[in-house]
Amino acid sequence: MISHIDVSSVLKRSVCDLYSNLVTRPTGAAVRIGIEHHLDEIGDKSLAVLDFSHVGLLDFSCADEIVAKLLMQYVSVDIPRREVYFVFYGMSESHMDAIESVLERHNLALITQLADGAPKLMGDIDGEQRRAWEKICEMGSALPADFAIATGVPKETAERILETLWRRRLIIRQESGYSPVRGATAGRNPGGLLADDGSASGGSGVEVS
Amino acid sequence: MTTIISAPSSLDDHTFEQIFDQLAPLPPDEKVVIDCRRTRWASPYGLTALLTVAQTRLERPTLAIPDLEDTASYWNRASFFKHAEGLYDISGRPQRARSGSESSVLLEVTPISQTQDIHTVVTNIQTRSQAILQEKLHLESKVTMRFTMALSEVCQNVIEHAGTGGWVAVQAYKWQQRLGRWVVVIAVCDAGMGFRKSLESSQGPRPTDRWDDGMALEETVMRGVTRFRDPGRGQGLAGVKKFIGQWDGKLSIRSGTARIAVVPAWDEDVPLKKDLAFFPGAQVQLTIPERMAGE
Numbered sequence: 198m199i200s201h202i203d204v205s206s207v208l209k210r211s212v213c214d215l216y217s218n219l220v221t222r223p224t225g226a227a228v229r230i231g232i233e234h235h236l237d238e239i240g241d242k243s244l245a246v247l248d249f250s251h252v253g254l255l256d257f258s259c260a261d262e263i264v265a266k267l268l269m270q271y272v273s274v275d276i277p278r279r280e281v282y283f284v285f286y287g288m289s290e291s292h293m294d295a296i297e298s299v300l301e302r303h304n305l306a307l308i309t310q311l312a313d314g315a316p317k318l319m320g321d322i323d324g325e326q327r328r329a330w331e332k333i334c335e336m337g338s339a340l341p342a343d344f345a346i347a348t349g350v351p352k353e354t355a356e357r358i359l360e361t362l363w364r365r366r367l368i369i370r371q372e373s374g375y376s377p378v379r380g381a382t383a384g385r386n387p388g389g390l391l392a393d394d395g396s397a398s399g400g401s402g403v404e405v406s
Numbered sequence: 407m408t409t410i411i412s413a414p415s416s417l418d419d420h421t422f423e424q425i426f427d428q429l430a431p432l433p434p435d436e437k438v439v440i441d442c443r444r445t446r447w448a449s450p451y452g453l454t455a456l457l458t459v460a461q462t463r464l465e466r467p468t469l470a471i472p473d474l475e476d477t478a479s480y481w482n483r484a485s486f487f488k489h490a491e492g493l494y495d496i497s498g499r500p501q502r503a504r505s506g507s508e509s510s511v512l513l514e515v516t517p518i519s520q521t522q523d524i525h526t527v528v529t530n531i532q533t534r535s536q537a538i539l540q541e542k543l544h545l546e547s548k549v550t551m552r553f554t555m556a557l558s559e560v561c562q563n564v565i566e567h568a569g570t571g572g573w574v575a576v577q578a579y580k581w582q583q584r585l586g587r588w589v590v591v592i593a594v595c596d597a598g599m600g601f602r603k604s605l606e607s608s609q610g611p612r613p614t615d616r617w618d619d620g621m622a623l624e625e626t627v628m629r630g631v632t633r634f635r636d637p638g639r640g641q642g643l644a645g646v647k648k649f650i651g652q653w654d655g656k657l658s659i660r661s662g663t664a665r666i667a668v669v670p671a672w673d674e675d676v677p678l679k680k681d682l683a684f685f686p687g688a689q690v691q692l693t694i695p696e697r698m699a700g701e
Contacts, residue, residue, distance in 0.1 A: 218528050220558040221521045222566070254528055254551060256558040257645040261638040291551035298645060302638060 198240040204263075205251035207231040218254040225262025232267060242280040244369075244378065246310075250287030260295035265303045272305065272366045282366050282378040284316070285309040293319065306365055308378050316379040318367065326367075329358045330377070333368050338376040413442040417452030419593075419658060419691050423682065425459065430683035435464040439497070443473045450575035450593035451691045453486045453515050457573050458597040460493035462686055471498035484575060485514035510538050512576040512590065519571030524561045527574060528554055538578055542588045544697045549653065553590070553694060556649045559642035560594045560690050567633070568598025568687055581695075585672055588696035597687040601626050601661040608633035619662030620680040627659060627666050646692070655694040661687065670695075 211231035300320030345355035564572035602622035
């Protein structure tokens with residue numbers, strides 16, 4: 198299931214309908230809880246598009262409360278709350294500044310969708326993982342054996358790298374193989390963003406506003 | 407007994423030490439008169455620190471306002487008297503606010519005591535000061551966003567660490583003699599627990615003879631230590647330092663008996679100063695210079 202979450206709307210609903218800036222830790226915590234409540238209502242396996250288009254300022258403290266603490270519950274932990282993949286959409290350069298800083302602090306990474314629709318990996322990510330992610334994006338979908346052939350690495354290595362990327366929720370794991378978490382073609386409403394593989398992307402976007 | 411505290415003619419982060427020096431030996435319940443009659447100019451630091459001084463006194467102090475009409479008018483325009491009247495007995499009649507030519511109040515003196523205040527501060531800066539920041543300071547819009555992020559973070563320090571309210575003010579003015587260009591100055595002052603007590607509240611005093619206000623400032627500002635166990639903490643000040651470094655700005659923080667500074671090449675301040683007169687809380691100043699063509 199795909200869910201489009203307008204972060205600015207969550208801010209207005211959770212904290213104050215006059216606010217458009219994500220500043221302070223209490224504000225960030227309230228917004229994160231609002232997002233978590235929404236995620237609790239959608240399926241066990243979902244793609245959440247967090248839309249920052251209408252957010253003015255995002256400071257470091259708020260970025261830590263929202264982005265880092267949200268990712269830490271769903272990514273890189275032994276038993277995540279559920280299988281949720283995130284795409285961060287509509288981020289400005291200053292949003293990215295704050296987010297990049299908190300990602301590095303917590304050794305996290307995420308996928309953002311740029312204005313041209315291209316996905317971008319940001320945060321703490323080593324060269325091997327970055328190359329693997331780019332290759333999966335290029336291939337669209339791949340089983341470890343196919344990935345191993347395409348990259349020239351042993352199958353065990355391919356399995357390890359892809360498993361790591363999946364644990365970090367940077368790629369989607371399905372029976373048919375691994376596919377990238379990414380935005381759909383440019384020009385489409387982010388609420389209609391699709392994962393590359395059909396079985397993970399069958400639901401319509403859920404607008405939170 | 408009443409003690410007269412003489413304010414210098416120019417009231418900024420350096421000259422305010424004269425006021426701290428005069429206050430430090432006095433018991434908190436002694437009546438004081440802060441005599442600003444000779445004062446001709448005050449930075450945002452001067453105005454916000456004057457308010458925190460009053461908050462440290464058990465006996466309501468008196469403030470003698472500047473004789474110079476322009477100065478008193480400016481203080482009024484910066485909303486100083488609006489807040490001072492609640493803390494001081496005012497001696498003299500505040501002038502009506504008039505517009506000035508060589509300085510711009512980007513944010514009037516504003517109290518910070520809760521999260522909502524920071525939203526107000528950020529919104530006010532965004533709606534009223536973007537033009538000045540871009541036209542006079544030549545800050546691109548993406549830089550004004552980072553400037554506002556820095557402002558937000560230093561204000562949050564008051565709420566998270568001071569244990570009491572504080573004050574913020576932002577002003578732009580031309581630093582003709584020192585720098586020959588415009589600067590924008592943020593001052594955030596409180597009279598709360600200060601950096602050393604904040605760290606001690608979770609970890610106790612460090613087992614070293616060196617443990618003092620200066621070391622607490624070094625640990626917090628230079629090494630990112632905080633009283634919280636959450637590893638995400640400390641990013642606000644780190645982000646402020648990064649912004650200051652990128653923009654050739656200056657950051658100084660006074661707390662207790664010490665003052666630490668991130669000093670750019672254009673300034674001659676010392677990185678760490680100890681054994682100052684004690685004053686509670688933390689007094690923070692950020693100075694961002696105008697970007698000149700070609701920089």
